[in-house]
Amino acid sequence: MPAAESAAEVLVERDGAVAVLTLNRPKALNALSVPVMKALAAALESAETDEAVRAIVLAGSPRAFAAGADIGEMKDLAGSGEAEAALSEHLARWDKVGRCPKPTIAAVSGFALGGGCELALACDLIVASETAVFGQPEVQIGVIPGAGGTQRLTKAVGKALAMDMVLTGRRLTAREALAAGLVSRVVAPEALLDEAKGLARRIAELAPLAVRAAKAAAAAAADRQLDAGLARERGLFYRLFDTADQKEGMRAFAEKRPPLFKGK
Amino acid sequence: MSMPAETSAPEFLSETKDGVLRLTLNRPESLNALTGTMLRGLADAVTKAGRDASVRAIALAGAGRAFCAGADLGDVKMRMADGSFEHGAELRKAFNPLILSIRRIEKPVVCAVQGTAAGAGASLALACDLKVCAEDAKFLNAFAKVGLVPDSGMTWLLPRALGLSLALEHAWLSKPITAQQALSSGLVNRVVPAAELEGSVGELLGRLFAVPPLSLALTKRALNRSLEAASLEDQLEYEAQLQQFLGRTKDHAEGMAAFLEKRPAKFTGE
Known part of the structure; x- marks a missing residue:
């Protein structure tokens, strides 16, 4: 294994009251495998319990924030029961990011696709580099987003654009994402971490109780009926593992060939 | 063959x-x-x-x-x-x-x-x-x-x-x-x-x-971007972001030193 890839899955850096968690599987385009998400959840928990941390930045690599879940871990799951048993703990880690009580900022450069897009969406706000690309391509491999994409994307960009994305796998450029309200700022790739950390520092300097209240209040609007929607999405997601198209879609993806869907 | x-x-x-x-x-x-x-x-x-x-x-x-x-x-x-x-x-x-x-x-x-x-x-x-x-x-x-x-x-x-x-x-x-x-x-x-x-x-x-490669690269990007920039304010902010980055590069330091010492600069692309 190359040295860079055998280092920790997630790097943790403390910069005053700001914790920066960096996904560290650049060669795998930060595919969100079980070990990566476990490491992320652990790092997030430490940042949550550490009273000195007031804001959290979640970053990836220049080429990819995270290009998706690890399809290899899912493609051979036999049916909905097996999928739920194998994935419920895994998917709950995205929910955990969404429930973090401290302000979370995703710093997105390059691909934020599938589970990667959902991870960014689970943060309070997204700062993007000009190279960022957002998308939920799951339908192209016979499933749907299962970590909140259908719910959070619809709330973030509205129904028409969200439908365009989840029904076709359409990707958004950073500029399109800014226009759609998916991200709040777009900067040069070289400036991304400075911008995200600067933003986190500004938040960290403000009254902690007011920040927490502001986040809770805004979340009450943004996340209204989110839990019911997430449950509905996850149920539909698991059920697709009973279909032949899920197997065909994920195998075709792994074999780098176009899938042949039959509606079964 | x-x-x-x-x-x-x-x-x-x-x-x-x-x-x-x-x-x-x-x-x-x-x-x-x-x-x-x-x-x-x-x-x-x-x-x-x-x-x-x-x-x-x-x-x-x-x-x-x-x-x-x-x-x-x-x-x-x-x-x-x-x-x-x-x-x-x-x-x-x-x-x-x-x-x-x-x-x-x-x-x-x-x-x-x-x-x-x-x-x-x-x-x-x-x-x-x-x-x-x-x-x-x-x-x-x-x-x-x-x-x-x-x-x-x-x-x-x-x-x-x-x-x-x-x-x-x-x-x-x-x-x-x-x-x-x-x-x-x-x-x-x-x-x-x-x-x-x-x-x-x-x-x-x-x-x-003879020009530092990062200057070539980011100048091209910034000028490309200016053709589509929303406003002067927007482009000024972009220039500031790039300059913040370039200001920390070795080639910038070398260019400044060479200028002050009145000698040709030796750029490395870093």
């Missing part, structure tokens, strides 16, 4: 030497008319050059007496007859990726234009960063003559280079632009005698190589 037969000479030549990726359109018998193979191959070569640290600049040229006559109309006609050609799909698949790859690569792309640059061939030349022309170079925009609109970026780049009125006249009336006119209207950088074309490109590349 035996050489392939002459008839299967590659449609474009690609060679990296002394930091320059030289791409040469190589169908001189057809005035370098662009085929799908050429377009996709060129786009691929440019994109790869972006990630290849041994390539510092790209030089694009056409073999023979013309730079490029545009799309291969023989090929288009044949494929239209058998129903396998769709204009929109062809642009999206073959032409547009090449134009985008040239505008996006953060390394200088210099082209040498002799004789005719027509249609998408003119667009291709226009998409390059710097253009050196032979005195006989001529830009032809004949899309309107066949009932089409200029494509491959021409409608974006031409009004920015010429202004709206000259661009419209050129496009509507298929009025050729000579090398001298192109020079005086700011469409190209240099006009030289045909025999000096290659040397002039080489000299230009040599001068570019």
Whole structure:
């Protein structure tokens, strides 16, 4: 294994009251495998319990924030029961990011696709580099987003654009994402971490109780009926593992060939 | 190993030497008319050059007496007859990726234009960063003559280079632009005698190589961006972001030191 890839899955850096968690599987385009998400959840928990941390930045690599879940871990799951048993703990880690009580900022450069897009969406706000690309391509491999994409994307960009994305796998450029309200700022790739950390520092300097209240209040609007929607999405997601198209879609993806869907 | 037969000479030549990726359109018998193979191959070569640290600049040229006559109309006609050609799909698949790859690569792309640059061939030349022309170079925009609109970026780049009125006249009336006119209207950088074309490109590349690579890269990106920037405020902020980054580079420190010590700078690209 190359040295860079055998280092920790997630790097943790403390910069005053700001914790920066960096996904560290650049060669795998930060595919969100079980070990990566476990490491992320652990790092997030430490940042949550550490009273000195007031804001959290979640970053990836220049080429990819995270290009998706690890399809290899899912493609051979036999049916909905097996999928739920194998994935419920895994998917709950995205929910955990969404429930973090401290302000979370995703710093997105390059691909934020599938589970990667959902991870960014689970943060309070997204700062993007000009190279960022957002998308939920799951339908192209016979499933749907299962970590909140259908719910959070619809709330973030509205129904028409969200439908365009989840029904076709359409990707958004950073500029399109800014226009759609998916991200709040777009900067040069070289400036991304400075911008995200600067933003986190500004938040960290403000009254902690007011920040927490502001986040809770805004979340009450943004996340209204989110839990019911997430449950509905996850149920539909698991059920697709009973279909032949899920197997065909994920195998075709792994074999780098176009899938042949039959509606079964 | 035996050489392939002459008839299967590659449609474009690609060679990296002394930091320059030289791409040469190589169908001189057809005035370098662009085929799908050429377009996709060129786009691929440019994109790869972006990630290849041994390539510092790209030089694009056409073999023979013309730079490029545009799309291969023989090929288009044949494929239209058998129903396998769709204009929109062809642009999206073959032409547009090449134009985008040239505008996006953060390394200088210099082209040498002799004789005719027509249609998408003119667009291709226009998409390059710097253009050196032979005195006989001529830009032809004949899309309107066949009932089409200029494509491959021409409608974006031409009004920015010429202004709206000259661009419209050129496009509507298929009025050729000579090398001298192109020079005086700011469409190209240099006009030289045909025999000096290659040397002039080489000299230009040599001068570019003396500039810190990150300055070249980010200047190209910032100027590209300015064509689409929302406002002066927006672009000023962008400049500040890039300068913040460049201000911490070794080449900036070296450039400052060399200036103060009145010696030539030695840049490393870091």
